[in-house]
Amino acid sequence: MTHLAIRGLTKRFSGQTEAAVADLNLEIESGSLVALLGPSGCGKTTTMKMVAGLLEPTAGDILFDEKSIINIAPERRGAVMVFQNYLLFPYMTIAQNVGYGLKIRKVDRAIIDQRVSEILEMVRLPGIESRRPSELSGGQQQRVALARALVVEPRLLLLDEPLSNLDAHLRFELRDLIRDIQQKMGITTVFVTHDQEEAVVLADKVALILDGRLRQYADADVFYKRPADEATARFFGGQNFISGTSANGTFEAALGSLKLPSDAPEGTGILTFRPENVRIGAAADGENTLQAKLTDKIFLGTQTRLKLAVGDDIITAIANPNDVEGYLVDQEVPLSLPPATLWVLTK
Amino acid sequence: MSDLTLSSTTSSSNVRARRGFGRVVFYLTIFVMCLMLILPVIAFFINAFAFRWFYPQFVPNEWSLQAWERLRLIPRAGDRSLEGFISLWASVPDVVSALGLSLFIGAVVTGFSIIIGLPAARALGLYRFRGKRIIEFMVITPTIVPPIAFSLGLNINFIRWDLALEAAGFPLDLSGSIIGVSIVHLVPVMPYVVLTLSGVFANYNPDFEAQARSLGAGPVRIFWDVTLPAILPGLFVAALFAFLVSWSQYLLTFLIGQGRVITLPMLLFAAAGSGNNAVIAALSLIFIAPAILILLVASRFLSGESSAVGGFGRV
Ligand SMILES: Nc1ncnc2c1ncn2[C@@H]1O[C@H](COP(=O)(O)OP(=O)(O)OP(=O)(O)O)[C@@H](O)[C@H]1O
Numbered sequence: 001m002t003h004l005a006i007r008g009l010t011k012r013f014s015g016q017t018e019a020a021v022a023d024l025n026l027e028i029e030s031g032s033l034v035a036l037l038g039p040s041g042c043g044k045t046t047t048m049k050m051v052a053g054l055l056e057p058t059a060g061d062i063l064f065d066e067k068s069i070i071n072i073a074p075e076r077r078g079a080v081m082v083f084q085n086y087l088l089f090p091y092m093t094i095a096q097n098v099g100y101g102l103k104i105r106k107v108d109r110a111i112i113d114q115r116v117s118e119i120l121e122m123v124r125l126p127g128i129e130s131r132r133p134s135e136l137s138g139g140q141q142q143r144v145a146l147a148r149a150l151v152v153e154p155r156l157l158l159l160d161e162p163l164s165n166l167d168a169h170l171r172f173e174l175r176d177l178i179r180d181i182q183q184k185m186g187i188t189t190v191f192v193t194h195d196q197e198e199a200v201v202l203a204d205k206v207a208l209i210l211d212g213r214l215r216q217y218a219d220a221d222v223f224y225k226r227p228a229d230e231a232t233a234r235f236f237g238g239q240n241f242i243s244g245t246s247a248n249g250t251f252e253a254a255l256g257s258l259k260l261p262s263d264a265p266e267g268t269g270i271l272t273f274r275p276e277n278v279r280i281g282a283a284a285d286g287e288n289t290l291q292a293k294l295t296d297k298i299f300l301g302t303q304t305r306l307k308l309a310v311g312d313d314i315i316t317a318i319a320n321p322n323d324v325e326g327y328l329v330d331q332e333v334p335l336s337l338p339p340a341t342l343w344v345l346t347k
Numbered sequence: 348m349s350d351l352t353l354s355s356t357t358s359s360s361n362v363r364a365r366r367g368f369g370r371v372v373f374y375l376t377i378f379v380m381c382l383m384l385i386l387p388v389i390a391f392f393i394n395a396f397a398f399r400w401f402y403p404q405f406v407p408n409e410w411s412l413q414a415w416e417r418l419r420l421i422p423r424a425g426d427r428s429l430e431g432f433i434s435l436w437a438s439v440p441d442v443v444s445a446l447g448l449s450l451f452i453g454a455v456v457t458g459f460s461i462i463i464g465l466p467a468a469r470a471l472g473l474y475r476f477r478g479k480r481i482i483e484f485m486v487i488t489p490t491i492v493p494p495i496a497f498s499l500g501l502n503i504n505f506i507r508w509d510l511a512l513e514a515a516g517f518p519l520d521l522s523g524s525i526i527g528v529s530i531v532h533l534v535p536v537m538p539y540v541v542l543t544l545s546g547v548f549a550n551y552n553p554d555f556e557a558q559a560r561s562l563g564a565g566p567v568r569i570f571w572d573v574t575l576p577a578i579l580p581g582l583f584v585a586a587l588f589a590f591l592v593s594w595s596q597y598l599l600t601f602l603i604g605q606g607r608v609i610t611l612p613m614l615l616f617a618a619a620g621s622g623n624n625a626v627i628a629a630l631s632l633i634f635i636a637p638a639i640l641i642l643l644v645a646s647r648f649l650s651g652e653s654s655a656v657g658g659f660g661r662v
């Protein structure tokens with residue numbers, strides 16, 4: 001159980017003007033599971049490598065339990081990283097791979113064998129000790145890589161996109177497995193992903209990184225209800241952004257004046273609300289009701305996406321297909337925006 | 348996994364080659380190549396045991412061991428007893444000491460060339476940096492520049508340094524010594540070692556080392572547990588090249604050795620001047636024996652399950 005603190009962490013690769021990681025600050029509670037979320041190339045792997053000690057930061061500090069470990073060699077940090085592409089040693093058996101960390105720590109052979117069997121059982125691959133990595137499927141290799149990291153009971157487990165090379169079915173299965181094991185063993189875990197759904201489902205807290213900068217670090221639901229800025233809202237599927245001014249609990253914009261939740265920030269800014277929170281037709285009642293014209297309607301299978309024009313503004317809504325079956329394009333449709341689902345971005 | 352794909356592609360191309368006209372060409376090529384390799388060896392064998400082999404005879408009429416007697420490897424006809432052999436070999440025959448020296452220098456040169464070449468090859472294979480092209484060119488220059496050009500200059504410097512060292516109270520001979528010869532053998536050897544190994548590293552994924560490090564392994568352990576197994580086939584091939592290049596050096600040994608370092612090629616060239624075909628053939632057989640032996644062992648590494656173009660492959 002280790003508390004991880006990252007303070008002002010920066011990495012600039014030589015010959016590059018933009019920093020790959022810029023002034024990153026994060027506090028990760030002991031025993032928690034945190035997702036580093038961001039698009040490809042935003043510096044996630046770079047951050048993990050710096051925490052593991054495999055890459056020298058340009059600036060900043062990393063603390064385990066309030067003690068700086070920046071000058072401690074990676075092999076003595078106790079932070080084990082599991083790489084994106086498994087990296088099982090090809091000439092070792094599965095047992096030798098999984099037991100490698102213990103062998104280095106000079107653990108007794110008999111104990112190694114026993115622990116390896118236990119941990120392989122835990123990742124639901126019992127009895128494959130004598131097989132070779134090349135004989136395993138991608139999902140099995142990923143689980144062996146996980147077992148190899150877990151068996152040394154690290155202070156910190158760093159998982160770099162553990163699920164991205166797997167097909168959807170395996171992804172769900174392994175996702176639950178990681179969550180289970182992490183809860184059972186209580187190892188502080190940071191995992192990298194570019195899939196926001198994965199982050200939301202798996203993590204206690206999510207850190208969103210865009211362009212090498214931390215945009216928001218919070219519980220998963222906050223990203224939907226109270227996004228920090230427009231880019232964050234967009235990353236989580238936000239599509240409605242309307243300019244105006246927030247004052248005294250109301251938002252004044254071209255489409256009218258809307259009631260805001262009591263904790264909404266004041267000043268000029270951008271109003272945002274999620275497509276699935278827009279109420280349409282018969283459901284549109286009470287506060288913040290607007291008259292709109294349906295301009296587009298796309299059936300997505302389990303949902304229907306609607307485009308609604310209010311004056312010059314276009315509002316995107318997502319609804320249950322059955323609820324909006326009767327509406328035709330160009331028809332006038334009432335909609336309402338419940339105040340609790342609105343948020344103002346002033347940045 | 349790279350091994351798997353490699354061997355499967357070669358075997359499938361073999362299958363293709365073994366059909367129709369391609370099949371004829373395939374076996375013809377193999378046959379010609381074998382002939383070119385084996386024919387000279389057969390000629391050496393016949394010559395080495397021939398007695399008075401004259402023009403119209405297809406094979407000699409008479410056989411003898413006179414070449415081997417002259418080389419003092421086999422006693423004369425009268426005393427071919429155990430005692431005869433012991434008394435002959437007790438004063439080590441020149442051929443044996445030359446063979447021993449060639450093996451020793453070959454081993455030392457191989458060892459040092461790997462130690463020097465490994466870090467260089469790693470840098471050239473794994474990283475991109477400014478001036479890399481120039482360094483790569485400099486690495487292969489010994490294969491372009493005639494040995495006589497640099498060895499004469501080097502020998503003058505060796506003599507200068509020897510004098511300077513002697514004046515400073517360290518009498519260490521480079522010129523005319525085994526050390527000097529070993530050093531100068533490194534010149535033609537290094538390009539082969541560095542090029543072979545940098546090819547291995549170009550195919551090597553250093554993240555495996557990072558993974559081992561993260562699991563708690565220190566630098567020395569990582570070298571033994573991760574780096575070495577990955578580059579071993581390539582390392583073996585590089586060592587093979589290094590040994591064979593050192594083994595076959597005549598001119599450099601002659602110039603730097605000052606006639607005092609008698610390796611097998613020195614004996615061979617001296618015998619070539621004498622004009623005794625049987626002795627030349629016998630010496631040649633001794634000279635090519637290790638090369639053939641090594642190649643037989645190497646063929647196991649060069650093909651089959653583990654391939655020389657190893658590394659773990661960048662996944
Ligand atoms: N060794 C390196 N030298 C130079 N630039 C690098 C190096 N490693 C990474 N970068 C750069 O740093 C940036 C961040 O890379 P990083 O690998 O951390 O991204 P990532 O978020 O893990 O992406 P992905 O989701 O694709 O794995 C990229 O622009 C990349 O080009």
Ligand SMILES: [Mg+2]
Binds near residue numbers: 044045046084160
């Ligand atoms: Mg990455």
